[in-house]
Amino acid sequence: MNTEKVVRERYADAALQREPALCCPVDYDAQYLSAIPQEVIDRDYGCGDPSKHVRVGETVLDLGSGGGKICFIASQVVGPTGQVIGVDLNDEMLSLARKSKVTLAANIGYDNVEFRKGKIQDLAVDRDAVDRFLIENPVKDEMGLRSLEQYLETMRTSNPMIADESIDVVVSNCVLNLVASDEKELLFDEIFRVLRPGGRAVISDIVCDQEVPLEMQLDAELWSGCLSGAFERSAFLEAFEQAGFVDIRIQHLQPEPWQTIDGLAFRSATVIAYRPHLASEGDEVIEQTAEYLRSRDDVRRVYQGPFKYVVDDEGRMYTRGEACEDALAQAAQREAIADQFAVFENSSKSSPAKTTATLPMAGGGCCGGGSSC
Ligand SMILES: C[S@@+](CC[C@H](N)C(=O)[O-])C[C@H]1O[C@@H](n2cnc3c(N)ncnc32)[C@H](O)[C@@H]1O
Structure with a gap:
């Protein structure tokens, strides 16, 4: 068919x-x-x-x-x-x-x-443009086909x-x-x-x-x-x-x-x-989130439940009730998961939540690798 x-x-x-x-x-x-x-x-x-x-x-x-x-x-x-x-x-x-x-x-x-x-x-490929091209350049032989192929290639790569x-x-x-x-x-x-x-x-x-x-x-x-x-x-x-x-x-x-x-x-x-946020070094959103975290070491976020733990599409595990700085970064950026987390003020700054050098979307953070916060 x-x-x-x-x-x-x-x-x-x-x-x-x-x-x-x-x-x-x-x-x-x-x-x-x-x-x-x-x-x-x-x-x-x-x-x-x-x-x-x-x-x-x-x-x-x-x-x-x-x-x-x-x-x-x-x-x-x-x-x-x-x-x-x-x-x-x-x-x-x-x-x-x-x-x-x-x-x-x-x-x-x-x-x-x-x-x-x-x-x-x-x-x-814009098929209106292809229609116009074919009116002006009808494909009659192999050379014509080649010129159509080139036209499509240019459109795909440049426009x-x-x-x-x-x-x-x-x-x-x-x-x-x-x-x-x-x-x-x-x-x-x-x-x-x-x-x-x-x-x-x-x-x-x-x-x-x-x-x-x-x-x-x-x-x-x-x-x-x-x-x-x-x-x-x-x-x-x-x-x-x-x-x-x-x-x-x-x-x-x-x-x-x-x-x-x-x-x-x-x-x-x-x-x-x-589509995930960029995880590349220097990415503006990641940098902003990291800066936000540095400025807010008094704030923590915990996965609220109702499940004992959950794993996201990138393999990070969030355990109900446990604080995690990564969770804060994730939730700050990802609207789809934000309402799964409760925010609370951290009174004890001497015992910060677990953290990670990789912020926040590259996986393998404190919530990564299948281990929970
Ligand atoms: C079931 S209708 C849905 C139309 C519209 N979304 C709606 O809510 O009424 C499917 C539409 O998709 C178009 N369509 C089907 N396959 C397509 C494809 N591969 N690329 C672009 N359009 C396609 C059809 O021409 C048709 O207009």
Whole structure:
């Protein structure tokens, strides 16, 4: 099966005419819907609401933006100081989104959204630019192919569509499952590449409670219908881990399956995962945290529980109730874990908490190597 062809055809049709089979009911925040053209709301093919997790002023990238609904909600959340970029490979979806963005801007009074044509597993290549290049330089022979290859290589290295470390938050709504199995690893690597250190991915997608059998994966209708390309639930989380993400969390898991096929339950999940802060020497954030620690030797942080101990994605162990300077540094930087720690004043400065020379993200600190504070 040619996965991409099947997906392109199904979503070209679904852009022109609403396809109810692709709709999984989602409660969006109603205050943001009134500014969005009805045509876009009717073509809602999402399965969650990652836009709930974006903030004022952020630069947001929406993977597989479709008619643009999540971009248009995010546009209002980030406000005029933020920016939203939607990427989709489908011309019909892009034309619906680009037309609708004009109406949205008129309704909200600013324009901070743009849509780019690209594959989400290859975010360096701007496919509108490739289309233009091919009109001027049609490939007729091997020399033509070579010139196209050179053009793509230059774009990837010097002028990628989405630059390295340029995005605060990558969101996606029901799209990752549609990417061919052998390109899913590339996809997670691309999400990691474009996020700034400390940035996050908020991904709503369909997961399955078991690995989807191959014969189902070869069914074009099930694949393009956001079903048989779904990750098995724990494999979805592992894909983030493999790409280098940390503080990975299932933010929402739909209690009832969206669909059950041959005994396999498919349901929506929203996962939040962070690209780690830089650990390199001289990194500004690390330095600031270290300086903060030096200036605050009166403050300690302890893991609150309820578990006796926990281990983070980089192997640091935090034991309930035990103070650790690393925990303070970690929690000061990492919003995903901050609320797991209680802060208290350290009255006895003569017996400081255990510390480490490596601050704070390189692992192997006082909480590292599998030993607790
Ligand atoms: C299920 S729809 C979701 C659309 C939108 N996120 C929403 O919430 O309504 C999937 C969208 O992803 C796009 N898409 C699928 N595979 C893609 C890929 N590899 N790269 C870019 N876009 C893709 C399709 O064209 C379609 O617009």
